[in-house]
Amino acid sequence: MARPTAPRGLxxxxxxxxxxxxxxxxxxxxxxxxxxxxxxxxxKAAVYYQFRSKEEIALEVLRPSIDDMARVIRIAEVLPDxxxxxxxxxxxxxxxxxxxxxxSVLFYGDPGIDQxxxxxxxxxxxxxxxxxxxxxxxxxxxxxxxxxxxxxGVCRVAADPDMSDIGDSDLQRTLVxxxxxxxxxxxAGAPVS
Amino acid sequence: MARPTAPRGLxxxxxxxxxxxxxxxxxxxxxxxxxxxxxxxxxKAAVYYQFRSKEEIALEVLRPSIDDMARVIRIAEVLPDxxxxxxxxxxxxxxxxxxxxxxSVLFYGDPGIDQxxxxxxxxxxxxxxxxxxxxxxxxxxxxxxxxxxxxxGVCRVAADPDMSDIGDSDLQRTLVxxxxxxxxxxxAGAPVS
Numbered sequence: 268m269a270r271p272t273a274p275r276g277l278x279x280x281x282x283x284x285x286x287x288x289x290x291x292x293x294x295x296x297x298x299x300x301x302x303x304x305x306x307x308x309x310x311k312a313a314v315y316y317q318f319r320s321k322e323e324i325a326l327e328v329l330r331p332s333i334d335d336m337a338r339v340i341r342i343a344e345v346l347p348d349x350x351x352x353x354x355x356x357x358x359x360x361x362x363x364x365x366x367x368x369x370x371s372v373l374f375y376g377d378p379g380i381d382q383x384x385x386x387x388x389x390x391x392x393x394x395x396x397x398x399x400x401x402x403x404x405x406x407x408x409x410x411x412x413x414x415x416x417x418x419x420g421v422c423r424v425a426a427d428p429d430m431s432d433i434g435d436s437d438l439q440r441t442l443v444x445x446x447x448x449x450x451x452x453x454x455a456g457a458p459v460s
Numbered sequence: 461m462a463r464p465t466a467p468r469g470l471x472x473x474x475x476x477x478x479x480x481x482x483x484x485x486x487x488x489x490x491x492x493x494x495x496x497x498x499x500x501x502x503x504k505a506a507v508y509y510q511f512r513s514k515e516e517i518a519l520e521v522l523r524p525s526i527d528d529m530a531r532v533i534r535i536a537e538v539l540p541d542x543x544x545x546x547x548x549x550x551x552x553x554x555x556x557x558x559x560x561x562x563x564s565v566l567f568y569g570d571p572g573i574d575q576x577x578x579x580x581x582x583x584x585x586x587x588x589x590x591x592x593x594x595x596x597x598x599x600x601x602x603x604x605x606x607x608x609x610x611x612x613g614v615c616r617v618a619a620d621p622d623m624s625d626i627g628d629s630d631l632q633r634t635l636v637x638x639x640x641x642x643x644x645x646x647x648a649g650a651p652v653s
Contacts, residue, residue, distance in 0.1 A: 296490030408626055412617055412634045416642075419616035420609025427608055433601055441605045448641050449609075 279317050281307050286324045291369045291426060295325050295380050325383055329373060329390070335363050337393045340400065349403050356401055357417075357446045364425045365439045371425040374418075410450075417449050472510050474500050479517045484562045484619060488518050488573050518576055522566060522583070528556050530586045533593065542596050549594055550610075550639045557618045558632045564618040567611075603643075610642050 285306035289298040300321050304311045318324045339359030343352045364371040373380045384390045401414055421442055424430055430438070478499035482491040493514050497504045511517045532552030536545045557564040566573045577583045594607055614635055617623055623631070 294487055294489050296487050408630050409634050409637070412623065412626070412631065413638055415617040415620055415623065416609070416613030416635075416638055420613040423612035423616070424605055424608040430605065430608065433605070437601050438605065441602050442609075444602070445606055445609055445642060449638060 278309075278313075282314055282317055282324065283328050286321075287328050287370055290325065290328065290373055290380075295321070295373070295383070300324075322383055325373075325380060326387055326390070328370065329380070329384070332363060332367055332370065332374065333390050333393050336360070336397060339363070340393065340396055344396075344400060352400055353403075353450070356397065357450065358443055360397075360418075361421060361439055361442045361446065364421050365435050365442070368425040368435070368438075371422045374422045413450050417446055420449075421446070471502075471506075475507055475510055475517065476521050479514075480521050480563055483518065483521065483566055483573075488514070488566070488576075493517075515576055518566075518573060519580055519583070521563070522573070522577070525556060525560055525563060525567065526583050526586050529553070529590060532556070533586065533589055537589075537593060545593055546596075546643070549590065550643065551636055553590075553611075554614060554632055554635045554639065557614050558628050558635070561618040561628070561631075564615045567615045606642055610639055613642075614639070 282303060286298070286303050289302055289306060292298075293302075298321070300314055301311055303321075303324065304314045307314070314324075318327070336359070339356060343355040343359070346352045346355060364374065384394060398414075402410060406414075424442070425438065475496060479491065479496050482495055482499060485491075486495075491514070493507055494504055496514075496517065497507045500507070507517075511520070529552070532549060536548040536552070539545045539548060557567065577587060591607075595603060599607075617635070618631065
């Protein structure tokens with residue numbers, strides 16, 4: 268063979284990149300292993316050589332972001348009060364979502380992915396802890412609803428094709444401002460600008 | 461046959477009800493015609509007798525809500541200023557979403573459905589007009605982002621299984637309050653509570 272074979276790690280990454288693009292466009296349910304293989308330009312068997320299933324690919328696509336989020340949680344959870352913890356978590360979450368705009372629709376809102384994350388203990392620990400820290404010990408109904416509006420809004424907006432003309436830094440700054448308005452100024456004391 | 465045959469309209473409605481439950485659980489991409497048929501307890505051929513495709517079913521599931529929204533738009537668009545128009549539209553949208561909580565995830569956020577709505581001229585007219593009225597003539601970046609956070613948040617939260625313990629009236633009231641905080645108090649003058 269004249270062309271050098273790609274090393275294993277590179278082939279793996281090409282599958283993950285192709286899967287990410289397809290998941291963002293069609294959701295996980297709407298993307299097949301065949302579509303992923305076609306996009307990479309390899310056979311389905313070659314993809315199966317790297318991954319056991321589409322679900323395993325989806326979890327691997329998400330893993331670096333879950334690791335990022337775990338790190339932000341470690342930074343935040345030692346801070347002395349809930350308001351500051353939340354500030355760091357919200358800002359860290361928005362930074363992560365904006366850095367992975369294409370991926371962000373997968374964080375919250377795709378029924379297929381939400382289920383995968385719930386079923387993977389390693390991921391579940393991170394998302395449960397994030398929710399616990401953001402909501403505080405005894406969230407009222409308004410706090411709980413505001414937090415979900417924030418999470419779903421941030422994740423969805425970043426990936427929305429109609430928002431693609433808005434630059435990353437404008438998006439990041441605006442989302443931080445909106446989160447301060449949205450997240451419970453009465454209960455957690457976040458400033459209303 | 462001993463059992464009376466269901467009239468055509470009833471059989472049609474049973475397919476739509478089954479499809480709605482499956483779409484909410486698995487997304488449109490993740491639900492097949494076979495799954496819909498199984499849930500109704502009929503053959504796939506019987507479903508094909510009523511509908512040409514899964515896409516046609518999805519559009520029919522959405523149609524009553526699109527009609528509701530068109531009516532709210534007709535009520536709002538004759539009001540004299542943008543702030544009052546927006547107030548009615550936001551309140552009307554939230555009322556509709558809460559009334560159809562299970563369906564609401566389909567309004568915004570499912571890539572399969574978003575595409576279907578964009579491709580159906582009759583629906584497109586309603587969603588474009590809604591966006592135009594909510595954004596106003598020259599929306600700034602912050603207004604555009606806030607509107608998307610609001611839409612995606614409202615639609616996603618209403619259908620979130622973790623929110624199912626929150627009653628409809630609490631949910632509706634809280635979402636209206638949150639929308640007033642979120643939607644551009646600086647630009648459209650919505651009061652910050």
